[in-house]
Amino acid sequence: MFFLKILLRNAFRHKLRTTLTITGIAIAVIAFGLLRSLVELWYVGAERSSAVRLVTRNAISLVFPLPLSYKDRIKQVPGVKDVSYGSWFGGIYIDEKHFFANYAVEPKSYLELYPEFVLPPAQKAAFIRDRRACIVGQKLADRYGWKIGDVITIRGTIFPGQWEFVLRGIYHGAEKSTEERALMFHWDYLNEQLRKTSPLRADQVGFYMIGVTNPDLAAQVAVDVDRMFKNSLAETMTETERAFNLGFIAMTEAIVVAIQIVSYVVIVIIMVVAANTMAMTARERTTEYATLKTLGFGAGRIAGIIFGESVVISMIGGVLGILLTFPGAHWIEVELIQFFPSFTVSPLTVYLDLLAALIVGTVAAIFPAWRATTITVAEGLRRIG
Amino acid sequence: MEKLRPPIVVIKDLNKSYRRGSQIIPVLSNITFDIDEGEFLALMGPSGSGKSTLLNLIAGLDKPDSGVIRIGGLDISALGEAELALWRASNVGFIFQFYNLIPVLTAFENIELPLLLTSLSKRERKEHVETALQVVNLTDRMDHYPAQLSGGQQQRVAIARAIVPDPTIIVADEPTGDLDKASAREILELMERLVHEMGKTIIMVTHDPRAAEKAHVVRNLEKGVLNNVLP
Numbered sequence: 001m002f003f004l005k006i007l008l009r010n011a012f013r014h015k016l017r018t019t020l021t022i023t024g025i026a027i028a029v030i031a032f033g034l035l036r037s038l039v040e041l042w043y044v045g046a047e048r049s050s051a052v053r054l055v056t057r058n059a060i061s062l063v064f065p066l067p068l069s070y071k072d073r074i075k076q077v078p079g080v081k082d083v084s085y086g087s088w089f090g091g092i093y094i095d096e097k098h099f100f101a102n103y104a105v106e107p108k109s110y111l112e113l114y115p116e117f118v119l120p121p122a123q124k125a126a127f128i129r130d131r132r133a134c135i136v137g138q139k140l141a142d143r144y145g146w147k148i149g150d151v152i153t154i155r156g157t158i159f160p161g162q163w164e165f166v167l168r169g170i171y172h173g174a175e176k177s178t179e180e181r182a183l184m185f186h187w188d189y190l191n192e193q194l195r196k197t198s199p200l201r202a203d204q205v206g207f208y209m210i211g212v213t214n215p216d217l218a219a220q221v222a223v224d225v226d227r228m229f230k231n232s233l234a235e236t237m238t239e240t241e242r243a244f245n246l247g248f249i250a251m252t253e254a255i256v257v258a259i260q261i262v263s264y265v266v267i268v269i270i271m272v273v274a275a276n277t278m279a280m281t282a283r284e285r286t287t288e289y290a291t292l293k294t295l296g297f298g299a300g301r302i303a304g305i306i307f308g309e310s311v312v313i314s315m316i317g318g319v320l321g322i323l324l325t326f327p328g329a330h331w332i333e334v335e336l337i338q339f340f341p342s343f344t345v346s347p348l349t350v351y352l353d354l355l356a357a358l359i360v361g362t363v364a365a366i367f368p369a370w371r372a373t374t375i376t377v378a379e380g381l382r383r384i385g
Numbered sequence: 386m387e388k389l390r391p392p393i394v395v396i397k398d399l400n401k402s403y404r405r406g407s408q409i410i411p412v413l414s415n416i417t418f419d420i421d422e423g424e425f426l427a428l429m430g431p432s433g434s435g436k437s438t439l440l441n442l443i444a445g446l447d448k449p450d451s452g453v454i455r456i457g458g459l460d461i462s463a464l465g466e467a468e469l470a471l472w473r474a475s476n477v478g479f480i481f482q483f484y485n486l487i488p489v490l491t492a493f494e495n496i497e498l499p500l501l502l503t504s505l506s507k508r509e510r511k512e513h514v515e516t517a518l519q520v521v522n523l524t525d526r527m528d529h530y531p532a533q534l535s536g537g538q539q540q541r542v543a544i545a546r547a548i549v550p551d552p553t554i555i556v557a558d559e560p561t562g563d564l565d566k567a568s569a570r571e572i573l574e575l576m577e578r579l580v581h582e583m584g585k586t587i588i589m590v591t592h593d594p595r596a597a598e599k600a601h602v603v604r605n606l607e608k609g610v611l612n613n614v615l616p
Contacts, residue, residue, distance in 0.1 A: 009490075013488070288485075292487075295474060295499050297470070
């Protein structure tokens with residue numbers, strides 16, 4: 001108890017210095033926490049992937065289409081429950097800054113395969129019935145103030161022209177991490193237009209989504225589907241939805257690695273700053289530590305006082321940083337909604353923040369504690385102030 | 386008159402030197418003397434004569450190259466660092482020139498410090514500290530921090546801290562060196578009282594002849610040699 005008292009009083013002896021150190025650690029922890037959350041967010045698409053869904057695309061590249069005729073053949077593969085299909089549309093609303101995902105899908109089978117997109121029954125029926133209909137996620141609707149019945153005009157890039165869709169449904173995500181910033185419309189509507197304007201591009205899809213009866217069959221179904229189209233004009237590559245999403249992430253892995261490195265660098269920098277502060281503090285108190293030694297206090301107790309003070313300061317900074325990370329994450333979620341479906345701080349990130357603060361406090365105290373415990377009493381007493 | 390009790394401090398053939406690079410500098414050479422229980426000894430000598438080194442050796446803060454230092458019958462020159470620390474905690478009271486109080490602790494807490502290493506209960510520690518505060522007449526300042534006390538008062542707190550574990554000896558390194566005349570006189574009178582009324586043994590290093598006047602015995606060190614004994 002006495003040592004807790006002395007280390008707490010020591011911690012706040014130089015209020016300005018301690019406040020600045022705590023502030024520095026708090027900012028570092030906020031930065032670390034937000035960067036870690038960003039890295040986690042990168043993988044959230046893969047994490048939320050269904051175990052009973054496969055994605056089939058052209059074996060050469062996602063850019064190359066597959067014939068629509070594959071659908072019925074895929075359906076016959078043992079273990080396949082449902083098949084849906086779609087194409088990445090890549091249209092632009094207003095201008096490039098207003099980016100959001102938009103793709104053409106076969107509505108009925110798609111919504112059955114993706115129960116996480118929750119629509120009121122009437123809106124779902126209206127979407128399936130109307131070939132010019134589209135649905136959007138709640139966040140996207142909120143962003144642009146769209147209401148049911150609104151006509152949304154999108155400029156095609158892969159499929160040129162001005163495309164008009166009637167908003168028939170606004171879906172909610174079944175989970176917080178479900179994408180709510182996408183627009184889906186009828187693949188048939190796209191195909192009809194292509195038949196008129198670019199017949200060679202008609203009756204082709206970008207990808208198939210396959211629902212399997214049992215997750216254990218997924219690997220075998222993937223092999224069977226790809227074997228079926230072996231040596232055809234459009235060979236397929238079938239993989240789990242998770243692998244498909246991870247493939248996208250792999251394209252941007254350098255960014256993820258860079259973010260991770262920056263998050264660690266932030267912690268190392270604050271560790272050096274805290275170590276310097278602790279070294280300065282311990283040097284100023286050399287005479288006091290020598291006095292304690294003179295009175296019979298052992299090296300362990302003196303090191304405990306120094307480590308305790310350092311850890312108290314860094315943990316206060318760490319906890320403050322964690323508390324401020326949440327409003328920071330909320331701000332990012334609101335302000336950068338077009339980039340992130342949700343920006344949440346996971347419990348793992350909080351634990352890593354606490355661990356980082358603990359490591360900073362401990363490492364910062366190593367050299368000062370070693371110095372204070374190894375200096376001879378006579379030498380320590382000679383130092384004044 | 387024949388002594389009834391053996392001396393509390395026995396120093397025999399004590400040698401100490403320091404190494405500076407490849408050079409060995411002798412500081413103390415063949416020091417031999419005794420200190421009786423209840424004696425007030427002043428060690429005098431010019432700067433660099435080795436008196437602080439001798440005080441550190443007697444207090445168990447440093448170890449001699451050779452020779453014996455026996456205090457209360459125990460040869461402390463044979464003890465290891467950890468044993469010495471434990472021995473110091475209960476056998477030596479320290480009074481420093483610059484008081485060396487811990488600034489974040491109150492007068493009460495500073496005095497309590499040496500007792501934290503004992504098995505005394507919190508209540509017993511409180512009783513001991515209050516007694517020590519009464520001896521130095523600072524009961525009304527027990528909750529003050531060192532920065533809120535004058536130099537003389539801080540030194541009285543340091544004296545209370547030195548006496549609170551009831552040590553075998555008290556060592557004082559220039560206890561009046563940082564004080565004005567009036568405060569120095571108060572401190573010396575207090576130290577005299579410790580010797581006369583409480584039977585404490587004090588070994589004091591000083592440059593101040595007025596401080597030395599209060600001592601029973603004055604020993605003079607010159608170039609590491611104890612060359613005379615003054616009455």
